Amino acid sequence: MRRPRPAVGSPLQLLLLACSFALTAYAGLRLLDGDRFGIALWFVGAAVLHDLVLVPLYGAADQALLRGFEAAGGRRWVSYVRVPAALSLLLLLVWFPLISGRVADRYAFATGLSADGFPARWLLITAVLFGGSAVVFVLRRRREATHADQG
Template sequence: MRLPRPTRVPFGSPLQLLLLAGSFALAAYAGVRLLADDWLAVALWFAGAALLHDLVLLPLYSALDRALAAGSVAAGRRSWMLYVRVPAVLSGLALLVWWPLILGASADRYRSATGLDPNLFLPRWLLITAALFGGSALLLALRLRRATKHRSPAAH
């Protein structure tokens, strides 16, 4: 009977370990600095963000993704899903991060803190979203063109 070899613990290279330790040190420093002023407000914000994500956002974007998947399967176009998912996720992430400025909820505070015009966030977010979906549509068109070239017989 042959005994199994002991499994090797996947630590990675020394550079990876150094980068990981540096990342943890930076995160710990940022956490200490962030919690130094008003730790209760920060803790409440994190708890609220986790609850908002788990109870509202996750069911919402899961339902949207299932509807997209059902529609693409019904149309026989399952391969198109990533060309909609990726720009939608990136655009949604940008909206999630900058929603107070995109919707103008903190325009006065932003203007007083930076001296910059906060009214540019909505048009820029819309341009970024259009560029993401346009680039994705271009990639899909190139993929379909390449697929039809490979399927058609070579003309001699």
């Protein structure tokens, strides 16, 4: 008869798990030290906005992208648009307060730095992401064409 395996593999894993919970509890207490209602409202609002508004928009945009690539005859190439778009939108989501300039004064007061360059930097990063993806796309298409001519 086999003995059941323990849920935690080793004492080191248990120690690391306990440390991660302690760190999370500390971060949560520090975060909620200020405006608890505002932070709770922000978390709930972010969850509702993401689940009820953004996820359907992501899905609709992805379906439109897939239909467009199917019409062009290459559904396997959709990742060359999907990956840079997802990374760019993630950066926009994370840095939106600074990109939009809504918290520029507070950022300058807290850090002593100007928030003026954030929109231009985000656009530059987006251009680099899409440009890099386009370069990889062209190189792979060229390699496939070369292999098709040889074989």
